[in-house]
Amino acid sequence: MKKIMFVGSVGVGKTTLTQRLKGLELSYYKTQAIQFYDAIIDTPGEFLQHRKYYNALTVTATEADVIGLLVSAQAIMQTFPQGFSSLFTKPVIGVITKMDLAEDEEQIERARKQLKQAGAIQVFEISALENKGIEELEAYLQED
Template structure:
């Protein structure tokens, strides 16, 4: 499997998705520092929310094969600036999380569009809690060649 780095604001589901992908029990655990697993890098949400940490994201992303920009379907803010993903010389995907509790499909579509504008070539919609869409993400990460 390709190594993925999860980036996104506090509470968007990076750690929960990591736990799901690793087969661990789902429990809330605020990420205080970058967590490294064999195929996953989980970053603190503050790294996206504060520009002074962008260089830390850039350096940490050097260890990954795929950059995953995450945003919750419950977060209606503009998290990423347009073209944000272009700072990474690697494939960038988007992940809309918490789709199981989204207000509407229109909100999910709007979040997908924001991630595309940030530079995501492909966007996955999922819920780590009910496992919806997780298999599709795993299949993508297990592909021989990343698109």
């Protein structure tokens, strides 16, 4: 299984997705520091939102096989700068979270576009609460 590092803003669903992928009970808590699991690295949202922490992301990325950039289907503001994936020497995928809360296709398309502009080579659409799209992401992570 590929080891993935999740990167996204505060509240985007990195920890919830981690819990879903690990088969744990979903419960919210604020990630204060980088959390290492067997095949998942969960990073605090502040590491993305404050450029001074970018170096922590790039150093931690050496432990991962793939980087997952997460954007909420409800996101209005630009989360990732264009070409953000160039910080990493690993493949970068995009994950649109909270698909169950999307109001229309335009919101989802905005999230897709943002992830593609950031450099995601593939985009997954998931709802961790409804367990939708999880199988596709797991299948990708299982590929050699």
